[in-house]
Amino acid sequence: MELICPAGTPASLEAAVEAGADAVYCGFRDETNARNFPGLNFSRDELRRGIAFAHRHGVKVLVAINTFARAGAFQLWQSAIDDAVAAGADALILADLATLAYAARRHPGQRLHVSVQAAAANPDAIRFYTERFGVQRVVLPRVLGVMEIASIVRETACETEVFVFGGLCVMEEGRCSLSSYATGKSPNMHGVCSPAGDVAYAEQDGRIVSKLGGFTINAFERGEPAGYPTLCKGRFVTPRSTGYIFEEPVSLDAGVLLPALRDAGVTAFKIEGRQRGRAYIAGVVRSFREILAALDQGRSAPMTGLVAMSEGQANTVGAYRKAWR
Numbered sequence: 001m002e003l004i005c006p007a008g009t010p011a012s013l014e015a016a017v018e019a020g021a022d023a024v025y026c027g028f029r030d031e032t033n034a035r036n037f038p039g040l041n042f043s044r045d046e047l048r049r050g051i052a053f054a055h056r057h058g059v060k061v062l063v064a065i066n067t068f069a070r071a072g073a074f075q076l077w078q079s080a081i082d083d084a085v086a087a088g089a090d091a092l093i094l095a096d097l098a099t100l101a102y103a104a105r106r107h108p109g110q111r112l113h114v115s116v117q118a119a120a121a122n123p124d125a126i127r128f129y130t131e132r133f134g135v136q137r138v139v140l141p142r143v144l145g146v147m148e149i150a151s152i153v154r155e156t157a158c159e160t161e162v163f164v165f166g167g168l169c170v171m172e173e174g175r176c177s178l179s180s181y182a183t184g185k186s187p188n189m190h191g192v193c194s195p196a197g198d199v200a201y202a203e204q205d206g207r208i209v210s211k212l213g214g215f216t217i218n219a220f221e222r223g224e225p226a227g228y229p230t231l232c233k234g235r236f237v238t239p240r241s242t243g244y245i246f247e248e249p250v251s252l253d254a255g256v257l258l259p260a261l262r263d264a265g266v267t268a269f270k271i272e273g274r275q276r277g278r279a280y281i282a283g284v285v286r287s288f289r290e291i292l293a294a295l296d297q298g299r300s301a302p303m304t305g306l307v308a309m310s311e312g313q314a315n316t317v318g319a320y321r322k323a324w325r
Helices: 010-019 044-056 074-087 097-106 123-133 146-155 173-183 255-263 278-296
Strands: 002-006 023-026 060-065 091-094 112-114 137-139 159-167 199-204 207-212 215-220 251-253 268-271
Touching (some): 002 010, 002 159, 010 044, 010 278, 044 060, 044 074, 060 074, 112 123, 146 255, 159 255, 173 207, 255 278, 268 278
Parallel strands (some): 002 023, 002 268, 091 112, 159 268
Antiparallel strands (some): 207 215
């Protein structure tokens, strides 16, 4: 089983490698990747140097080109694919059918992975990707339980990769569309969810109010942690109650489920957090490296102890147990 770790910057890539990652995933500094935030990501030269550094340490680099191409601008995505291959990427993580078709045709020897952005969540969808484009791995969306994942593994020949720690984003398209409506920038097409330039905080009636694109997303009492305003993790007023009706502002931590996911046949465990710093990367990677070492040695998996690095200072196993709602 591989441990796949995020890298939003060259420094984070080095931190992930040094902490024990088997592979690192990253993206270019443009809208071809789904974490297109200011101050993050890689230039072409930085990617080449980062891949060379990782390869010297026996670590793979996976390049995420996982947004959906804009009509009339497909050249940008083509160039990203060509440049990632030229830089020595061990795999490309793609979501758009057009980018998959281009990569398979132009670079037939290149390893291809299906991004979680594609939401391939059943055997028929996964078989389509493997048979049509020669895809070798699929990153499963965060809506599946362990038994559902085991069933998918039994029914397909494709490798599977699942998220085990970090931001809990299930990417229901309706929510991403709401974010696009509020800011004019699409998470799926521009790679920007709740862009910082559209975020504002203000004090109102003794509470901290967070806004996105002028819309109030949440209001926090004095002393209550004020989370980042994403629509899917906003607090809403309904006729029945006031609360988090889509997702609560907490992080995924499936460390305790690694034995079950291993037994389900999962190929790789993925950590989320390309927007996080080096301390987060190093701490989370080392913690999960210890869990995997314990499993390899037949010992009980230790607890991660990573609550301090989690959103809202709280964790959940999310849909793996279908018990967070």
